Amino acid sequence: MNILYIHGLNGSLSPEKRAILEQYGEVYSPFIDYEVIPDSITKLSASYHNRKIDVIIGSSMVGFAGYYVSNVLQCPALLFNPALAERSVYQNVPNIQYKKSPFKQIVLGTRDDVVEPKGTLNFLADTLDTHPNHQIQVYNDLAHRIPVDIFIKEVAIFMEYISRQQ
Template sequence: MNILYIHGLNGSLSDDKRVILETYGTVYSPSIDYEADSNSIEHLKEEFQYKDINVVMGSSMGGFVGYHLSIAFQRPALLFNPALVTRSVFQNIPVYNNLHRSFKKIVLGAQDDVVYPKNTLIFIADRINDNTDYQITLRQDLAHRIPLQIFKEEVAAFFNDYTI
């Protein structure tokens, strides 16, 4: 299993979270400078198109990028507080077609004051007919940052709920 994990703005995949993901497969987590690369989605698609990615994951800005890459690769996604509606850094959004029914689990923090969960829910509602099965988890105990225990729980739930 090959997992593509996309970090958030000015972030990276922590060693502790990498260890959790590595129990499920090989983890690719490129370093991305969103401010310098407004075409990060397309560049990542080009970089990983021959790596046989099975799952796309991401958080915040990485959740936004992961959302689009999961469509490009036709792969399931686990997205934490994805910045689907607004971002502080401009990114070009390529148009990819969701030809095959896809699965996206989106974990939203009710206490998030960076990526507002209500806006994300409206974004998803506007795309209800996009050939995607959404599973949305709204956690009252979660803000924008994803604590290790919640990360571990949601990754396990993702792999339990979706058979690749």
């Protein structure tokens, strides 16, 4: 399995989380400077179009980018606290030819003070007609950063769901 992990704003994939993901397949994790590259969605989609990406995983700013790259590449995505409703850095959203979105598992924390979870839920509600296949998990005490134990749990749930769909 080919996993595209896209880091958040000014972030990177930690060695601990990389090791967790490598249990499931080959991990690609490119560095993206969102503040310099406003077309990161188009760039990521083009860069990985021919690599047969099976799943996309990311959080925060990349949850936003991953949401749309998932649509372009037509593969499922696991998104932690995705900045779907608003972002601190502008990014262009390309015109996507597919009308329906593939499966997305979305993890939200009610204590997130960086990405407003209610805004994300409103965004998802407003797109139900074209993006209906979502699984949403809300953690009442989860903040913006994803602890390793929750990362392990949600990755396992996501991978189990994906394996049952194949």
